[in-house]
Amino acid sequence: xxxxxxxxxxxxxxxxxxxxxxxxxxxxxxxxxxxxxxxxxxxxxxxxxxxxxxxxxxxxxxxxxxxxxxxxxxx
Amino acid sequence: xxxxxxxxxxxxxxxxxxxxxxxxxxxxxxxxxxxxxxxxxxxxxxxxxxxxxxxxxxxxxxxxxxxxxxxxxxxxxxxxxxxxxxxxxxxxxxxxxxxxxxxxxxxxxxxxxxxxxxxxxxxxxxxxxxxxxxxxxxxxxxxxxxxxxxxxxxxxxxxxxxxxxxxxxxxxxxxxxxxxxxxxxxxxxxxxxxxxxxxxxxxxxxxxxxxxxxxxxxxxxxxxxxxxxxxxxxxxxxxxxxxxxxxxxxxxxxxxxxxxxxxxxxxxxxxxxxxxxxxxxxxxxxxxxxxxxxxxx
Numbered sequence: 366x367x368x369x370x371x372x373x374x375x376x377x378x379x380x381x382x383x384x385x386x387x388x389x390x391x392x393x394x395x396x397x398x399x400x401x402x403x404x405x406x407x408x409x410x411x412x413x414x415x416x417x418x419x420x421x422x423x424x425x426x427x428x429x430x431x432x433x434x435x436x437x438x439x440x
Numbered sequence: 441x442x443x444x445x446x447x448x449x450x451x452x453x454x455x456x457x458x459x460x461x462x463x464x465x466x467x468x469x470x471x472x473x474x475x476x477x478x479x480x481x482x483x484x485x486x487x488x489x490x491x492x493x494x495x496x497x498x499x500x501x502x503x504x505x506x507x508x509x510x511x512x513x514x515x516x517x518x519x520x521x522x523x524x525x526x527x528x529x530x531x532x533x534x535x536x537x538x539x540x541x542x543x544x545x546x547x548x549x550x551x552x553x554x555x556x557x558x559x560x561x562x563x564x565x566x567x568x569x570x571x572x573x574x575x576x577x578x579x580x581x582x583x584x585x586x587x588x589x590x591x592x593x594x595x596x597x598x599x600x601x602x603x604x605x606x607x608x609x610x611x612x613x614x615x616x617x618x619x620x621x622x623x624x625x626x627x628x629x630x631x632x633x634x635x636x637x638x639x640x641x642x643x644x645x646x647x648x649x650x651x652x653x654x655x656x657x658x659x660x661x662x663x664x665x666x667x668x669x670x671x672x673x674x675x676x677x678x679x680x681x682x683x684x685x686x687x688x689x690x691x692x693x694x695x696x697x698x699x700x701x702x703x704x705x706x707x708x709x710x711x712x713x714x715x716x717x718x719x720x721x722x723x724x725x726x727x728x729x730x731x732x733x734x735x736x737x
Contacts, residue, residue, distance in 0.1 A: 374576040378479045378496045400576030415564040416646055416662075417574045429564060431473070434533075 367440060369394035372409040372420040379431035380419045386433065390440050441539040442468050443734050445530050447518045447675070448546030450476040451716045452706025454502045455723030456544055456730075461509035463731045468512045468538060470530070474503040476548055477669070477707070478716055481591075482572045482598045487716055495572065498716075523677045523699065526737075541734060544695075544726050545676055545688060545704040549669035549714070554586065558641030559665075566647025568664045571595035578662050580604045584650060585630075586638060587666035588612070593621040593630075595666050600628040603662075609636040609652075611667075638663075671708045683710050694729035695722060701737075703730055 369387065371394055373380040380396075387394050399406040399418065413420045413427050421428040423439040444460055446453050449471025460467040478484070481495030490498070507513065517533035521543060530538045551569050553559060559567055568574045571585075575598050583603045585596045588610030596608045608625070613634050615622060625632065637653040641663055650658045671687040673680075681689045681698045688697055688704040692711070695703045705726040706719035 374573060376482075376494075376576060377573045378475055378570065379573065381496065381500075382473055382475060400579070406577065414645075416566055416577055417564045417568060417570070418577065419573075431475075433472070 367392055367423050369424075370422045371396050372399050372405065372413075372418055372422075374398060374400045374418050377418045382431055383419055383421055383436065386436055387440075390437075392440060441527065441541065442466050443540065444468075444542050444544060444730055445470065445518075445528070445538060445540040446544045446546060447471070447521075447530070448476075448544075448548060448706070448708070449474045449503070449515075450478060450499070450546060450548045450706060451502060451719040452548070452708075452723035452726070453544070453546035454506045455720040456546060456705060456727040457506050457511050457513075457723075458509055459724055459727035460730070461506075461511040463727070464510075465727075465731060465734060468514065468540070469506070470514050470516055470518045470532060472517045472533075473515060474499055478502075480570050480572060482594055484716065518675055521675055521677055523679060523702070526701070528701065541737070542701045542703065542730055544730060545673070545702070545708055546706045546719075546723060546726075547672035547675065548707045548719075549671050551665065552668050552670055554638060554641075554665055554667060556638055556640055558643070558647075562641050562643055562647045562663075565645070566643060566660075566662050567641060568662055571598055571664050571666070574662075575599050575602050578603050581661035582659065583607075583662040583664060584609060584658065584660045585664045585666060587668070588615045588617060588632070588634070589666070589668065590617050590621060591668075592666040593617040593625050595664050596630045597621065597625050597628055599664065600630060605631070607631040607633065607658075607660075609638065610634045611637045669707070669714075673704075673708050676704070677702070680704075685710075694733075695726035696729065696733075701733070 426439040443466040446469045478499040520531045522529040582605040640651040642649045687710040705722040
């Protein structure tokens with residue numbers, strides 16, 4: 366089973382699309398709101414080098430943005 | 441074979457899909473997602489019936505409305521359109537080959553890039569194209585918005601809820617944004633500077649400065665780029681006429697192009713006003729025109 370974390374903000378427009386894709390694949394995931402958690406924001410920057418959401422981490426694969434093909438390949 | 445393939449899941453494509461379904465046109469709608477420009481918008485305050493609604497919520501309602509109808513929807517990319525004898529072939533990202541009598545292109549527009557050194561390198565590292573998504577990440581930061589149109593001003597206003605300091609830079613000496621947005625930005629403390637062109641985006645690991653046209657360096661933690669859009673018309677067959685902005689040239693009476701059976705609607709076309717309400721109206725016009733066209737061939 367994949368370990369999946371998705372870093373989001375409450376206003377992220379691509380995040381619901383990613384969650385819909387993960388739900389459709391029937392996989393569990395942890396969602397972290399980086400707007401409310403400075404440590405989580407630093408963690409997201411560390412794993413992805415990014416300051417923007419969404420960032421999805423599927424095991425060792427980091428997917429930046431809503432890259433449907435890369436997400437599907439990583440699952 | 442389909443009677444109609446609609447490409448695009450924004451207001452034009454969705455509205456056309458609703459009308460096509462109600463007219464029982466055998467239709468397939470292809471869209472890579474239901475986000476688009478509407479989904480990327482923060483607050484929308486000019487859609488009748490809603491004094492204020494988030495872009496993601498509005499496009500979600502459009503999608504739900506569409507799905508109430510008997511229409512085949514694929515969240516899949518259209519990769520190519522080939523023109524044949526009284527039909528078109530549409531190839532998709534899922535390796536489907538679809539035949540159709542007509543096509544309605546409603547692929548909208550995508551945000552323009554600035555095209556300056558540092559922009560690509562710092563994309564996602566302080567260079568932002570989705571203010572709505574990332575504004576909350578810039579709590580107490582000093583940020584700059586590039587672009588003095590409605591989207592630039594809307595972004596700047598949205599950022600004032602989070603950032604410590606918001607500056608908007610416009611390249612020309614004239615602000616094009618609606619007066620109501622300019623007034624709101626002023627009340628929210630947005631600094632507006634005209635005749636400011638960005639020459640370079642600099643930083644270390646993340647963005648930390650802009651270099652302007654006069655060589656002046658401006659420190660910033662984030663650069664939000666809102667300088668307009670380009671039409672997503674590349675997929676249309678070569679024979680379909682475009683204007684100098686690559687917008688599909690349509691007959692304003694019926695959304696037909698110069699290619700028989702190939703129609704286009706919404707922001708991908710050369711219509712003057714690129715608004716949600718006009719895109720929806722164009723989608724309606726196109727679907728009803730396609731209905732007449734299909735019944736008369």
